[in-house]
Amino acid sequence: MTTKEVLLQQALILFRKEGYDATGVQKIADAAGVGKPTLYHYFGNKRGLLNALLSTHLEIFWKDFETAVVYQHDIVRSLESVARVYFEFAKNNPEFYAWFLCMSNTPTEGDIHDEVLPLCEKQWTALSELFLAASKDHGNMKGRHQRYAYTFLGIINASIQAYFNKMIKLNDRDAFEICHQFMHGIFS
Amino acid sequence: MTTKEVLLQQALILFRKEGYDATGVQKIADAAGVGKPTLYHYFGNKRGLLNALLSTHLEIFWKDFETAVVYQHDIVRSLESVARVYFEFAKNNPEFYAWFLCMSNTPTEGDIHDEVLPLCEKQWTALSELFLAASKDHGNMKGRHQRYAYTFLGIINASIQAYFNKMIKLNDRDAFEICHQFMHGIFS
């Protein structure tokens, strides 16, 4: 593993354990076994490290997410594939996703807010457009697409947290059940 | 307003805006127009201020929550009253509840974790017991009470966040619809 990768790895561990603000760059450098200027050589500043940590991990997620979120006149199917993307990603990157969830509702100022908010809005916007497209086929969904996007994301993330607490497995059957439960209420 | 109340008020504003770790006690004292030793006189240390902020705001919530969460052989009714308690509290204390949500999934170490985690678990445990009691009346809920507690809380908080983003009003009708949507999937 390269020095850069070790720095990113240790930063994730420490940011998750103690929080971004409470973790000093010195401690990250120490954990990686290098000096502080080495860290600044690779990432410019503390926020650059945060940004690199987010973009490297989320690169794969966005690719899968964007292909799953397209509407093909079957909203349940789209939701299921979206849920599977989330679940797979959370299972493959549990440390990172747990950390990302911590940051999703963060203070209204500071590095974390500035870096993470756009990423959350990107998810919400795509889901909102999915429900909007679906509401053209299902009249009773009309005018509620934003709310559906919010609550669906809420259930997805609550389920992932349940997985972190070893309550569910987060397999394809869970994805089916959760989406089914969600839509059944909406359709009826 | 007493000096103590002003300190609590300004601490909430700053903790929410910049985060607990990023907010220095000096800044809180300045915002309240007093010296730092005054803050330490009332709260002992920074964590004491955090603790006081939590307990003073949540005192009312716990009272309402605990009366709402009892099971009277009508799970939908219990859930609705719980939802109404959350919604009323969030509407009456929006700044505090938004901050509390930020902290609910926080780093695994530090003051915030130590102070907030027990409060989250208290909610989850009570809801879990509610669903457990209900599963004695509804066989198809059996063995899933913990998961129901998780996802129900997830929807409640997602809805409150939707309220903060001015998407829903969070009135009694919303509480009804959300609980109905939640249970309809479970019963079917």
Added chain:
DNA sequence: AATTTAATATACCGAACGGTATATAATACT
């Protein structure tokens, strides 16, 4: 009125913060 107690301010502590100037070792290019 005298005295104790609570509330506040000034000034300071050592430690840790994010960040950098400078120097050196290792690698890549010409």
Added chain:
DNA sequence: AGTATTATATACCGTTCGGTATATTAAATT
């Protein structure tokens, strides 16, 4: 082989951190 570039370390910068020793003012008690 010599030169440029990349990667790393030592040592330091000014600032802010949480917290406190001391002194003073205001309020309550006797």
